[in-house]
Amino acid sequence: MPSREEVAYFGAGPAPLPTPVLEQGAKAFLNYENTGLGLAEISHRSPTANKILADTRAGLTTLLDIPSNYDILFMHGGGSGEFSAVVFNMVAVWVENRRRRAESELNGDSDKILERVRQEVRRDLRLDYLVTGSWSLKASQEAASLLEPIGKDLVNIALDARKDNGGKFGSIPPEENWKLSPRQRGQGIESAFVYYCDNETVDGVEFPSFPKSLDPGLQDELEKPLVVADMSSNFLSRRVDVSKYAVIFGGAQKNIGITDVTLVIVRKDILSTIPPPSFLHALGIWSPPAILNWAVVAKNNSLYNTMPIFSIWIAGQVMKSLLAFHGDSKLAGQEELSNAKAKIIYDILDANSSTYQVVPHTSVRSRMNICFRVCKGDAAIEKEFLDGAESRMLQGLKGHRSVGGIRISNYNAVSMTNVEKLAEYLKDFAKKH
Known part of the structure; x- marks a missing residue:
């Protein structure tokens, strides 16, 4: 059974969450702040719930x-x-x-x-x-x-x-x-x-x-x-x-x-x-x-x-973690990080255009959902790509059922480390095709 650290997940939603938030959430789900009750059990009209709403809004x-x-x-x-x-x-x-x-x-x-x-x-x-x-x-x-x-x-x-x-x-x-x-x-x-x-x-x-x-x-x-x-x-x-x-x-x-x-x-x-x-x-x-x-x-x-x-508490914790990580730069810092992760992936796709064909036009490429075909949509080779990714614990890469192909979802909680793991695989696969 793989550990959480071994899996790099790029699913489009539900998407990965920061591991520290999940760890805090596991504790809060069972016993929130030593109240003896889990967060899924408390009254939504309680002072505790109202504070969670206020903190998340803030x-x-x-x-x-x-x-x-x-x-x-x-x-x-x-x-x-x-x-x-x-x-x-x-x-x-x-x-x-x-x-x-x-x-x-x-x-x-x-x-x-x-x-x-x-x-x-x-x-x-x-x-x-x-x-x-x-x-x-x-x-x-x-x-x-x-x-x-x-x-x-x-x-x-x-x-x-x-x-x-x-x-x-x-x-x-x-x-x-x-x-x-x-x-x-x-x-x-x-x-x-x-x-x-x-x-x-x-x-x-x-x-x-x-x-x-x-x-x-x-x-x-x-x-x-x-x-x-x-x-x-x-x-x-x-x-x-x-x-x-x-x-x-x-x-x-x-x-x-x-x-x-x-x-x-x-x-x-x-x-x-x-x-x-x-x-x-x-x-x-x-x-x-x-x-x-x-x-x-x-x-x-x-x-x-x-x-x-x-669920609202989890959202608040994600926001809290973003503020702690980026400090005064706030979303400017996250924007810079998101752009950097997307650039790594797009640069490899563009450098290997005979293997990978990005679907949207360059001017409107999403930083969050990177959609492309492998070898012009060859079904067998795209399956090979997905199987190879799974063998490296790179998961959630299959495109939406309505359009097919490959989709890399590069959400905030996808770490630079996992993007680099995927980048290495993209390079290795391109060498074979």
Whole structure:
């Protein structure tokens, strides 16, 4: 039986965790701080649980320099649950803004307000999605499904990266080619939000930086878009200017912790811009279910229902370890380390291009999920590659079932030592092929 030190794991999620965090977690799971109870047993409404929530929020706030006008929520459902939550909550925000505008202009006439907003929903509401990989595609499909009862053309695919890449994901076309909805208020069609996935786990595509066309600092006050980003698979791997986003979310099981908890960073004004459920229902729109309602979750300190306190504690410990390791540099230090690990791997792949073919274009290569084919996708040779890796205790390298090939997931807890072990294998295998 191999020891933990002998195994180098590169799985896409659940992903490896820092060994010290796991060791602390094993103790806490059995007996937390000598209370005689494990963390999975304590009340989620106890002072201990509330302190864990507060400590984890504080760690995330410090790492990301989160401004005071944002709230941090802990939720169920993973990234897929947030596909729905984003639609429910952000459409409600769009409706409430229109309702308030109509209320001020129609002297509070409730019937006229309802009819005007009903017409505006059908005529003007749009949800912009930048589809650059499998997860943003699924998010857009979920949005279309949820909104189908009120309209079939409300989801605007402002970018489908496959159209410029032979029908496959692997590139991000220039921003001037994106077809974003107008954002000038009072000019008809108005985007409720712009949604993108910062790092596509399946396809190995990562946005190199925040899109300039969405940057609120470069636009007129009335044109500032509400940007929603799924950062599930590159969360805490680089610096992020949170102030440019309305919402950031991420499942914990890649860079933050274990499954069962999803982190949502949401601007507080979003939480206070929700119409009465009866008004949404009169428009034929579902109000956000309580379990996905950001305002409800925030009001209840993320304890509207029983939260997995152990999972939140693990996330907090991961954040604590990052702060301890990088000190004042915080995520700048982790970004430098992530870049260095990715460069080692990509340099070897590029130097042996007859053996390895990287899937995404150079400009959008993910630092977190490195996707490539071996000998142009030869099934027998790719199996040989995976078998050889397993024999060296290099595990979790098989590509996603939907695309095949090889995928090296280079998350924060993947050590430089294990990257170097993999690099040696990549070189040795290339010599034979």
